[in-house]
Amino acid sequence: MNIHTIANYLNELADNSHTGFSFDCLPIAGEVDVLQVTIVNREELPIFVSVTEDQILCIAYLWGEEEVNQQTRSEMLEAMVEMNIPMPLSSFSKIDNKYVIFGALSVNSTLSDVEHELAVLSDNSLEVIDEMAAYLI
């Protein structure tokens, strides 16, 4: 499993997707290969996929620290921690000064598992922003 097998699978899905979404994939070159996956009509919230020795990581950037209303920051953090378990498949994290939502899969997952993960992650990220909008500027 590498980002190219994932890209080929998603690109060839077209109308046969199990999730009802159309995906666009763009490999990003770097020290670690990253695949930028966008879902048609949700281009503003891309998902970044990288494959390491034992896991596939799918990350979506939610908002930056500068977008957080500092007065209610701790309430927001608490709400996020509380939401972590009920939210299917995805979890929150922070990379540098950006809040992210991510899902990790075993490298032995099937491609249809990866597709499902991406769809759920995208749905979750939209829902989270909607729910947390009150804490954002």
Next chain:
Amino acid sequence: MSIFRKIISALRGGASEVGEAIVDSNSTRIFAQEIRDAENHLTKAKRDLTDIMAKQMQAEREVSRVKRSVSEHEGYATQALSQGNESLALEVAEKIATLEVELNDQLQANQSYSASAERLKHLVKTTERQLADYQRQLSMVKTTESVQKATAAITTNFSSSNSKLLSAKESLERIKAKQQNFDDKMQAAEALEAEGSDKSLRDKLAQAGIGEQQTSANSVLERLKAKQG
């Protein structure tokens, strides 16, 4: 310091600058070495365990062989005694004594092999657990590094393509608007289709002279004639 704490303090300490290693490559090398050592220990312990267990099985076979031999000779001695052959009985008794010494030796060997096997089994388990722990920790280091490198690649890509990052709220609004637009289009298409099918049915009914009829000049004339009459 646990690797978990190391990663946290490195991230907090601002070591998350692009290109800076989260855990120095030396730690990673030491980890890799520790894993290799643990793997070697495990292989050796497993090989030793096989040897010891084989020896233990041999000792057990030997014990039962000597036991059989002792009871066999006890039978001979009893037979010699019942025949009144005291000297033959004594000779057999001496043989039994030697066999009993041998039996004792074998029992002791067997016991010590069992103890060694237990120790080795415990060692194998401990080493396996330790190995799994090292591998988990190494995976944490590697994942952290990989995420950093991936983030660096993503950030470079964003700044090089000049695409402005929208705020979360703006992104959501845009996506919602697109979704609304899509939904509206679907609704419009449905409405249009419904209208189309409705119209064609009305046409068919009109052709068959059923339903609301269009007012024609003839029908107006008919009506006026009827009034006059």
